[in-house]
Amino acid sequence: MALTERTLLGPGPSNPYPEATAGLSAPLLGHLDPEFIGLLERTCDRLRAVWGTANPLTLPLSGTGSIGMEAAFANTVRRGDVAVIAVNGLFGARMCEVAARYGAEVVRVDHAWGEPVDVERVLAAHPAPAIVAAVHAETSTGVRSDIAALGAALRERSPEALLLADCVTSLGGTEIALDAWGVDIAYSGTQKCLGVAPGLAPFSFSERAWQRRVTAPPIWYLDLGLLGAYVRGGPGGRTYHHTAPVAMIASLDAALERIAEEGVDAVAERHRAAGRRLQEGLVEMGLELFAAEGHRLPQLTTVRVPGDVDSAKVREQLLTEYGIEIGAGAGEYASSVWRIGLMGHNARMDRAELVLGALRRVLRR
Amino acid sequence: MALTERTLLGPGPSNPYPEATAGLSAPLLGHLDPEFIGLLERTCDRLRAVWGTANPLTLPLSGTGSIGMEAAFANTVRRGDVAVIAVNGLFGARMCEVAARYGAEVVRVDHAWGEPVDVERVLAAHPAPAIVAAVHAETSTGVRSDIAALGAALRERSPEALLLADCVTSLGGTEIALDAWGVDIAYSGTQKCLGVAPGLAPFSFSERAWQRRVTAPPIWYLDLGLLGAYVRGGPGGRTYHHTAPVAMIASLDAALERIAEEGVDAVAERHRAAGRRLQEGLVEMGLELFAAEGHRLPQLTTVRVPGDVDSAKVREQLLTEYGIEIGAGAGEYASSVWRIGLMGHNARMDRAELVLGALRRVLRR
Known part of the structure; x- marks a missing residue:
């Protein structure tokens, strides 16, 4: 019909880039085909470029944007960990709910909707958080918060804390520099500024976060230890985890190529x-x-x-x-x-x- | 490229049906567009037809097949629940791992790879399981097990137990009758016999399972209470949960239409x-x-x-x-x-x- x-x-x-639509209907490859593995590696490289990061664990997760938020907390929160979460809209509030499900002691710092995150209030909320989280571009209010300033202040005040940034509505539309800003965990969705249909969650995880990750998190599907063995490989080569959504990844790759060409x-x-x-x-x-x-x-x-x-x-x-x-x-x-x-x-x-x-x-x- | x-x-x-490929590149609709909601409802109806079920909670989950397994256990297992799991290949073994992460007391019934599930051995494994799980079509060995027989015997022996069937490689290629067989929880993937690219996990959940579901499971993304409020609606109408992978769903709908036309x-x-x-x-x-x-x-x-x-x-x-x-x-x-x-x-x-x-x-x- x-x-x-x-x-x-x-x-x-949003309407996808024409290149992304063409990528969706390109010939389908198997998820273990050497040609697909090459395409996936290129996609991850291109994601690193738009994120502004060298994180080896940078990949598209197999779900829509929300699965990025889930993976972020599932792989970092241990029961009782303090998570300071800036809330200036719907997605900050959702982070509180997701973090709590994994057992975090959530310290919620509420802001008026429509206002950006107040770095000083967030940092004053707890003396030694395990995680500090904020939304870069709040989809619910249309507000951009200054993650660079949050990262710089956090490194001074609580250098041990991991910094998490929701970049669902910023990636591909706003300059992002995860490494320069000191962001450890970031996720996005494909259906906003990346110009691809919904279905993938670009994700990036710093080496610092990797060292402190939860091993065997409650959710098998998003276990970064297992995902990393497929995406990054290991001493024994790549280990099959789940069948990658190959058509969506080909589409994302095509959109990222278009973005790279435009700059x-x-x-x-x-x-x-x-x-x-x-x-x-x-x-x-x-x-x-x-x-x-x-x-x-x-x-x-x-x-x-x-x-x-x-x-x-x-x-x-x-x-x-x-x-x-x-x-x-x-x-x-x-x-x-x-x-x-x-x-x-x-x-x-x-x-x-x-x-x-x-x-x-x-x-x- | x-x-x-x-x-x-x-x-x-597998190579998708041409109709499924065309569906992927059809004009993209918003996930709250009335036309998309109609398409989603039709897709769920068509899924009910291939599953052989009237379960209201029948829907494509937003992830690849493995996310169906995750949702199955996440929404049914309470810490300490006994889950009897038939293992005659890789995917039975994976069910044990996933169930254990949600706190199940797993009773694993191993079979030789290449053999079907032995109904008697599975039922003899525990007198009062909360869940009994088996793989209908083992992707790792090419074996079909008799879920109808398992369901019939289970109703006699442990009528309280929920029956879970992995139908990843059977749905769309083998006759399935969830309701007649007494299956409470079933999941599949789109990239096998349904003839669609990987990226969705068809899922079906009986009213009996719904009554006994875990509220607020550890994983927010797969919380059937929240998903149901979007897919089935409620007194206050449909509640947004996450952005549905609209292109993949349009593709699945097209493949299911093709299957329905052929019969x-x-x-x-x-x-x-x-x-x-x-x-x-x-x-x-x-x-x-x-x-x-x-x-x-x-x-x-x-x-x-x-x-x-x-x-x-x-x-x-x-x-x-x-x-x-x-x-x-x-x-x-x-x-x-x-x-x-x-x-x-x-x-x-x-x-x-x-x-x-x-x-x-x-x-x-």
């Missing part, structure tokens, strides 16, 4: 330019942006729904009349905020003008 | 006919089949490597000269057995003749 074409300008998935910095600049135009246009229309000024993500804009407007009805009209998907707000902002993404292949001026024009018509502004 | 075309006749992945029984018969021809041809060539007679899977044939033959060299020659992938053996049979799959789109007479012809040339028989 034919599916309808949509312009996906919500918080993800990581140029791609980030393209995201910035498109997001700036969208945010200017929304303000010109008399709308109010939600995220704190100076901390707004260009790839994901949050805007307040005018008081006299039915939020869901506008979204439905955009979908049915223009084929444009934008997102509702998250949590308590479900009907008072819209989320508009210009990510990956959609981080373009024409997409910004398209959604501005359609919104102007629908809102009669 | 162009990938080489292969004929994938190993233990999976589940006709598809199984096609697998039987192709597998029979392959097994006859191998015997005619003077080779010895590995799996016990009368219990051989048509979709996955295991054959002993002749003593004077270098197993890996033959596989490499098939791959490089003929573009054909067959599998090595598993575990201690790595170099003494080959595994040849005729699954999904490859369950065809021409594929059987192709691999027989190529093997005959390479082995000079």
